[in-house]
Amino acid sequence: xxxxxxxxxxxxxxxxxxxxxxxxxxxxxxxxxxxxxxxxxxxxxxxxxxxxxxxxxxxxxxxxxxxxxxxxxxxxxxxxxxxxxxxxxxxxxxxxxxxxxxxxxxxxxxxxxxxxxxxxxxxxxxxxxxxxxxxxxxxxxxxxxxxxxxxxxxxxxxxxxxxxxxxxxxxxxxxxxxxxxxxxxxxxxxxxxxxxxxxxxxxxxxxxxxxxxxxxxxxxxxxxxxxxxxxxxxxxxxxxxxxxxxxxxxxxxxxxxxxxxxxxxxxxxxxxxxxxxxxxxxxxxxxxx
Numbered sequence: 001x002x003x004x005x006x007x008x009x010x011x012x013x014x015x016x017x018x019x020x021x022x023x024x025x026x027x028x029x030x031x032x033x034x035x036x037x038x039x040x041x042x043x044x045x046x047x048x049x050x051x052x053x054x055x056x057x058x059x060x061x062x063x064x065x066x067x068x069x070x071x072x073x074x075x076x077x078x079x080x081x082x083x084x085x086x087x088x089x090x091x092x093x094x095x096x097x098x099x100x101x102x103x104x105x106x107x108x109x110x111x112x113x114x115x116x117x118x119x120x121x122x123x124x125x126x127x128x129x130x131x132x133x134x135x136x137x138x139x140x141x142x143x144x145x146x147x148x149x150x151x152x153x154x155x156x157x158x159x160x161x162x163x164x165x166x167x168x169x170x171x172x173x174x175x176x177x178x179x180x181x182x183x184x185x186x187x188x189x190x191x192x193x194x195x196x197x198x199x200x201x202x203x204x205x206x207x208x209x210x211x212x213x214x215x216x217x218x219x220x221x222x223x224x225x226x227x228x229x230x231x232x233x234x235x236x237x238x239x240x241x242x243x244x245x246x247x248x249x250x251x252x253x254x255x256x257x258x259x260x261x262x263x264x265x266x267x268x269x270x271x272x273x274x275x276x277x278x279x280x281x282x283x284x285x286x287x288x289x
Contacts (some may be wrong), residue, residue, distance in 0.1 A: 006227035009238045012045030013253035016241055017263040018234040019188050020108070020142065020168045020216035023051040023072070024061050026233050027220075031068035037233060038071045044235040045256070047071065050216075052108055052142065052168075052265065054079035056090055059097050066102030073267065075142050081117040083126040091129060099135045104267040106134040107142020108168055111155075114146045124155060131159045140164035140266050149176050153183075161185075164266045165176035169218050170204065177204035180213055186266055188214035191224030191232065196242035206248055210258035214266070215240050 014183070018041065028034045038049060050076040051066070053059035062074035078090055098106055109130035111123050134141040141162050145152045149172050156165065167180055170187040180187055192198055193205050217223075217240070221233035224239040228242045245252040 005231050008235050012238050012256050014256040015045055015047035016256045016260055018046055018217050018237045019214040020052050021049050021247050025220050034065050034068050038069055041234040044238040049234045057083050061095050063100050073104045074102050075107045077107045077109040077130050080110050080112045080123040081115050083122045084118045086126045105140040105142040108144040110144040111148035111152050112146040113148045135164040142166045142168050150218045173200040174203040186212050188216045190216050190218045191222040191240050194225040213261050219276040228275050
């Protein structure tokens with residue numbers, strides 16, 4: 001497996017937003033590293049990124065990162081695999097962070113029945129708490145759902161979802177996708193949708209309306225084809241957009257513009273998501289302000 005990053009592709013014909021990445025896990029540690037990473041992304045046509053937390057330390061870092069560069073926003077929560085210890089301290093800290101202007105979503109939260117890192121009952125309790133927080137904070141809910149589709153959908157129905165729900169790195173089949181679409185949820189597709197053997201995911205991606213679709217990297221994981229197995233970064237979402245457009249038999253520019261419009265609607269994106277594709281001068285002007 002190569003440790004070398006994929007090449008930065010030609011800029012997309014319309015700007016996109018990486019709706020879910022982990023910039024700290026990609027190697028960014030400070031303001032300079034964050035700006036370098038989003039500069040690289042902008043050269044590929046990625047105008048904004050949402051960097052996502054999976055524990056309390058990462059949540060604090062994500063909010064800081066969103067203050068270092070105006071093209072970055074944050075999502076905060078405790079990942080379901082880390083909910084064995086999830087008490088008042090964690091809840092108070094996440095709730096406080098969720099109120100920050102730089103935070104555009106509560107996430108990632110949900111259920112993970114693949115890994116045996118936290119008991120299911122603890123995950124379900126934490127998930128219900130995060131659903132309530134998203135509604136109280138007036139922020140979208142960003143869901144991690146791995147091998148837990150039925151329980152995730154059931155709990156959302158029982159608790160009553162917030163106005164906007166995003167299924168990060170959607171992994172269900174066409175039936176689950178249709179049920180999510182009918183419920184008004186947004187499905188975010190990562191590099192997995194470009195994998196040649198992901199036939200059920202391909203079928204799901206074809207049926208999702210543009211206005212309920214986002215694109216993401218989940219970097220540093222799930223690098224899209226043809227660089228599967230290499231490290232991932234936000235700029236690689238450009239490969240996913242092109243692969244998804246080919247799968248759906250749609251023009252790349254139209255799909256890119258549609259997912260950006262969805263991101264603006266869901267995340268309340270303003271200037272941070274409005275850069276022109278490949279516009280280095282625009283990013284420089286933003287940092288100068």
